[in-house]
Amino acid sequence: MPHIVFNNYEDIKTPFEKNGVLFNFCAQSYNFTDKERRTEYKIGVSYENKEFLLTLKNKNEDKMLKADKITRVTPVTIVKEALNSFIQKVEGNIVFSNTNSFTALKIQPQKEYLKEIDYFVNEFQTTKEIQIEIGFGSGRHLLYQAKNNPDVQFIGLEIHTPSIEQLLKQLKIQNITNVLVVNYDARLFMEFINSNKVGKIFVHFPVPWDKKPHRRIYSNAFIDEALRVLKPSGTLELRTDSRKYFDFCVGLLTNLNSGKITIDINKDLQVSSKYEDRWKKQGKHIYDVVLEAQKEDEDINLKHDFSFDEIDLEKLVKNIPSKPMVEEDFVINIEEVFTIDKDSGLIQVTIGSFNRPLSKYIYIENKKARYFQGNPLPTSANIKAHERLKEILK
Ligand SMILES: C[S@@+](CC[C@H](N)C(=O)[O-])C[C@H]1O[C@@H](n2cnc3c(N)ncnc32)[C@H](O)[C@@H]1O
Structure with missing residues (x-):
């Protein structure tokens, strides 16, 4: 984390500008439990069309200026330039610094198909049918489906970074252009998809969490969201080797107000995932439960008003x-x-x-x-x- 330790500096009077960096305000910590002020400050900065905070605090006899963790921005050179400009302006005597910007900017390899979650809130639109795979792992099933259904827009959800890297590589090698990849928890992702747009949701061999069932992908809330995003006759498809997970899901899926369920054992699919191969070799049973949506759902509003009233x-x-x-x-x-x-x-x-x-x-x-x-x-x-x-x- 870039920071500078310094002493003998001039009074800090915000707002000011230095080297094109705007220092807008300096806010002092107020301990509302003890009702007293602390010698820690947050400095508001605008630079290169980004806003962020710097933290100024005591470090033994000296002061330390560093990036605030919550408002971190990239590339890190932006923060380094802000730190250096601040010290130049207050003419501080530098005791320690790791803000030399000589380290060249590392250009991120273009990851065209890897999307941030904000993209789905603000930009994502498609006229194609959407299909989602949750926890795609090695990506074998997702790649197969994407190749064989070029008119479908696939979204792959995964939280394991090496699996994501591997899939992005395969998309490039196999020249597949209809997959978007998101590193996001599948239990929360569906909230950002418009209603009645999805044809299929695949959940193949999810982590069974037999000892911590509350961590499972399937829950009442997840099923409600899945039914909302699925179009009529769209399906939510679970495939698992865990009898406990299967029974748990069947329990959740029966007695729904709408939706039809179909159950299978040892059904053959056109493509077998890495996990499936492993379980089949061990002679384990494979269970399927498919939920089919039956009605249209109301649309959601992603443009929520996050304003505040006046604050005293x-x-x-x-x-x-x-x-x-x-x-x-x-x-x-x-x-x-x-x-x-x-x-x-x-x-x-x-x-x-x-x-x-x-x-x-x-x-x-x-x-x-x-x-x-x-x-x-x-x-x-x-x-x-x-x-x-x-x-x-x-
Ligand atoms: C047992 S693997 C199965 C992988 C693949 N579907 C297959 O059949 O080979 C489960 C995968 O789900 C991913 N995963 C677990 N929890 C997740 C979550 N909440 N959201 C998205 N992916 C998740 C894991 O990282 C892991 O890659």
Whole structure:
């Protein structure tokens, strides 16, 4: 992490500009439990069309300036230039620095088919049918399907980076252009897909989690989302060697308001995955349960309004809840407050789902508040947490 340790510096008076880098504000940490200010600051920076924070704190007798972890930006040279420019402006005497920008910018290999989750919120559109494979692993099944169904737009979800790299390589070698790959938890991904657009969702040999069933891909919430994104007669297909997982899923899938299920044992598919080959060699049974959607669902709104009402920071810091709020489907924790003046400052929060909480800053300028670096993703947990947070901060 780039940082500079320094001493003997001039007074810091924001806003100022140096080498094209804008230093917009300097906010001081306010400990709302002890009701006193700490000698730690967050400095708001705009540079190269990006906004981020630097942390300024004591380091023994000296000061240390470094990138704030939550608002990290890439490439790292942007941060290094901001750190160097700040020290030049305050004419600090450098004790230690690892911000030399001589290390050439590492150009990321073009990963045309690897997409960030924001892409699915803001840009993704297709007139083609969508099919999704969850946890594609070696990618054998996904590659086969993509090659044989060129009119379908495939989305591959995986959380294991080497598997993703391997699939991207194969897409290039085999010249396959109808697959998008996302490194994202499949249990949350479906929230970003419009209703009634998906023909098939494949879940082949998911990790069985026999001892921790709450970590399984299948849950009531996952099935509801799958039914929403599937078009009528679209299917959610589980294939597993785990009898326990199979029974668990059949339990969840029976008694649904809509949807038809079909069960099979040792069914042959056109392509056999790496795991399937292994289990077949060991003589294990393979179980299939397919859920077929039967009705159209309402569309969702991905453009949620993440605005805040006016925030009276002076009043707020005296009454801020210091304990985390853990609800059934979301969490909120107010971590820290940084004040610029009585009407402006930063609030550091953790919000969203319990399994995938999100750290964010809320920037308040003359009582007007917004999420620093943009809004959270419109997941149902983030939306619920935001609405509650809005009430708390009012
Ligand atoms: C047992 S492997 C099966 C791989 C492949 N489907 C096959 O049949 O060979 C399970 C895969 O699911 C991935 N995975 C586990 N949990 C996931 C999640 N929540 N979202 C997306 N992928 C997940 C794992 O990284 C792993 O590659």
